[in-house]
Amino acid sequence: TKSTRPQRLLKAVQKHSTRGDPQSVISAIDHFCRHREWAMNVGDEKGSILDSVVSELNPEKVLELGTYCGYSTVRIARLLPPGARLITLEFNADYAAIARQVIAWAGLEDKVQLVEGASGDWIPRMKEHFGIETFDFVFLDHWKDRYLPDTKLMEDCGLLRKGTVLLADNVICPGVPDYLEYVRNSLSYKSCYFKSHLEYTKAEDGLEKSVFLG
Numbered sequence: 001t002k003s004t005r006p007q008r009l010l011k012a013v014q015k016h017s018t019r020g021d022p023q024s025v026i027s028a029i030d031h032f033c034r035h036r037e038w039a040m041n042v043g044d045e046k047g048s049i050l051d052s053v054v055s056e057l058n059p060e061k062v063l064e065l066g067t068y069c070g071y072s073t074v075r076i077a078r079l080l081p082p083g084a085r086l087i088t089l090e091f092n093a094d095y096a097a098i099a100r101q102v103i104a105w106a107g108l109e110d111k112v113q114l115v116e117g118a119s120g121d122w123i124p125r126m127k128e129h130f131g132i133e134t135f136d137f138v139f140l141d142h143w144k145d146r147y148l149p150d151t152k153l154m155e156d157c158g159l160l161r162k163g164t165v166l167l168a169d170n171v172i173c174p175g176v177p178d179y180l181e182y183v184r185n186s187l188s189y190k191s192c193y194f195k196s197h198l199e200y201t202k203a204e205d206g207l208e209k210s211v212f213l214g
Ligand SMILES: Cc1cc(-c2n[nH]c(CCNC(=O)c3cc(-c4ccc(F)cc4)cc(O)c3O)n2)ccn1
Pocket: 040, 041, 042, 065, 066, 067, 068, 089, 090, 091, 092, 117, 118, 119, 120, 141, 142, 143, 144, 146, 169, 170, 173, 174, 198, 199
């Protein structure tokens, strides 16, 4: 039967990158998505902005909502200090199966815990199931209609602390208007917009960085 796009992306990683070398995995995925088939990774342009936010923050506890094939998981995990942990949630079992292999190929499986399931179900279980107190950094890259409810859920579950940084992908395309309105007007957040482009295209998109003020 016909292969899926994530399966073809994984094949390209295994063919064109070096096992244990995260940068080569990132380059192989970007090359595949630019020259073979578009895929919804955060991409190289927004990925560089993600890198700078993570490098400046040096987070110990990271939550990623929306793994897809693990591209941004690899981008983040490769920058984390020893002992730091990244929990990433993926709803789609087929995407999760590919992402596990991409993360393992990059040699980052010791820093990453991939959980299959819906954000709304897992966020309330973070403390008791993973022993997490609060997150230092959250990358929102999942279903766009879940950014706002899940942010409120993280607040209610006490998963955010003074200084926790939320970075949201796709705030223009596909767009998250309700989330933007909330973090830009709430007295509990200090927000700023990083203008960029939708991965591998000329369409406008950007990342919104929001610091929780407690
Ligand atoms: C509920 C829940 C959900 C998840 C979850 N896991 N994986 C995802 C993927 C979500 N991502 C996207 O849909 C997405 C789409 C585009 C896009 C598509 C088509 C266009 F034409 C233009 C842009 C671009 C992007 O950059 C995206 O990130 N969600 C995990 C846990 N719980």
